[in-house]
Amino acid sequence: MSPAIRPILIACHEGTVVADIGRALAIQGFRPYVANYPQALDALEADLYDALLVVPALAANDKSDIAACVADELTRNFELIQRFVRQAIAQSKAGHVTALLPGAAAMGDPADTGASALGGGMISLVRTLALELKRLRMTANAVLFEWAVDNIANSAEVAALVETLVLQPGCAISGQTIFACSATDAGRLHP
Amino acid sequence: MSRQITGILTGAAGGIGRAIALRLAGQGARLIVSDLDEKALVRLTDEFSSCESGTGTGQLIPVAGNMLDADIGDKLAEAAFNKFGEVTVLINCSGWLTDDRVQNMPIDTFRRLLDINLVGPLHLIDAVLPYMQRQGYGRVISLASRAWLGNFGSSGYSTAKGALVGATRSLALANGRHGITVNCIAPGFIDTPMSRSMPPEVVDRVIASIPVGRGGTTDDVGALVSFLAGDESGYITGQTILSCGGRGISEPMARTTGGKTST
DSSP states (O other): OOOOOEEEEEEEOTTOOOHHHHHHHHHTTEEEEEEOHHHHHHHHHHOOOSEEEEEOOOOTTOOSOHHHHHHHHHHHHHHHHHHHHHHHHHTTOOEEEEEEEEHHHHHHOTTOHHHHHHHHHHHHHHHHHHHHHGGGTEEEEEEEEOBOSSSBTTHHHHHHHHHHHHHSTTOSOOSOEEEESTTTTTTSOOO | OOOOOEEEEESTTSHHHHHHHHHHHHTTOEEEEEESOHHHHHHHHHHHHHSGGGGSSOEEEEEEOOTTSTTHHHHHHHHHHHHHSOOOEEEEOOOOOOOBOTTTOOHHHHHHHHIIIIIHHHHHHHHHHHHHHHHTOEEEEEEOOGGGGOOTTBHHHHHHHHHHHHHHHHHHHHHGGGTEEEEEEEEOSBOSHHHHTSOHHHHHHHHHTOTTSSOBOHHHHHHHHHHHHSGGGTTOOSOEEEESTTGGGSOSSOEEETTEEEO
């Protein structure tokens, strides 16, 4: 059964490829609004959303102080999540937070320590969110994807997974790190 | 013969850091010990000098430092190299914790938690890796936390420690062929001044959730650091090793049932 039209806010940086995810969610009955981070903060002031999908990333030219760049990006995402949580609490409604992360970085990328740190930080944040928000009928999960050449691989499947996670208010799937990476993570210790 | 441990220990004046410093120096290690609390550092080195184990080859050299300073890494790495001629070990033990629910956590507090628990340690690692790569040997050990698995009220701390764990995986993969291992230790509930400040009823519930039936000691963590810092641990890298009495596989807080606690 197709869900009622559900507004979902997708927060990402300019240039992050999430158009396919947005389209797939739209087909599945969501009303996605894709916004960069400042716009996403404004959007949460102006409108109500059932779910928040964050797509943290480091800019390619963030090479000066990687550690500080990671902290900047984690803080940016936390601020957005916090605003979403406050909105949900104020409205006494269930809500869902999903962090969309590159699986290869989260598993440990020897060439990109910043991305690995960012992934690890977001995974731990999601776990803590899940613990804190469960009594509020809110859930939080991390979905790990793999990159194709210039896009998220299997974006329809990733979107279907996100749909499953955000469809049921207060569902039991929360605090999880779910790899949609065609088994590239299999046989390795997960973070 | 085992290689002498020479390097840097941050957060050396704290409960766990102090235990690590005294244990390693007692075993002959030579360390730059750093902390924000300069007086506590002096007390630490005085205590080591006056005890019996302080008469051996071990050495603790205090260098006050603030993890919020962008140049803390270079400062300590240079101090260690200038003093010892090599840097074989970095132990990131500095940290700061304050809790609040997600909806109430001030953004600047969240950021401060990241700066102290993540940015500072990564700066230290960045600073020592070139020395270790030239030597073809090194041990990087970062004190993460069981909160890496998620911890109620600890969004900032948990995020920082998770990021440190993620960085450790990457750095271990990148530096293994240089003879450098990079690992995290994730302590659980350890008896320190910080944990003693918790409400007794919370401590009771935490203790009840620990399978081995007791809180950890600073020596429990110190023993693990001592092993990872030595040359016998060379086949262990990229790991986050829990030292939590099994709490990592039990429920994080015992439930209260009719005034009693149960796991």
